Amino acid sequence: MTIGEKVSYLKGLAEGLKTDDKIVNGILDVLADIASNLEEVDEELDDVASVMTDLEESVADIEDDLYGDEDDDYADDIDDEIDDMYETVCPNCGNTIRFDYEQANAGGMDCPNCGKRLVFELDEEDTEE
DSSP states (O other), X not given: OOHHHHHHHHHHHHHHXXXXXXXXXXXXXXXXXXXXXXXXXXXXXXXXXXXXXXXXXXXHHHHHHHHXXXXXXXXXXXXXXXXXXXXXXXXXXXXXXXXXXXXXXXXXXXOTTTOOEEEOOOOHHHHHO
């Protein structure tokens, strides 16, 4: 039920009371005006959202024209960096910890959750990279 429908329902209830309460009627009129304004704002926001979507698509097209596949290369680089990450579970607190090759090669690190020292040992496969 929309706000306007709720206000209309309240007006119907107030009319059913068969009282001539000017304050209640005034409040209901103000609520009806607010509901009407909110509907207009919602419609305008929908229009703005549509325009923003069109603009985002246009900007994406322009970026593709200007930069071509460079964005794809950047995404591949990030994927490679993520692939070079390792995970372990802290035996003390059970927190999953991500670390990179340099941290593993340094021999360990402190758990960011509980502070316990974690020691890493690299396999020969990892040191060949």
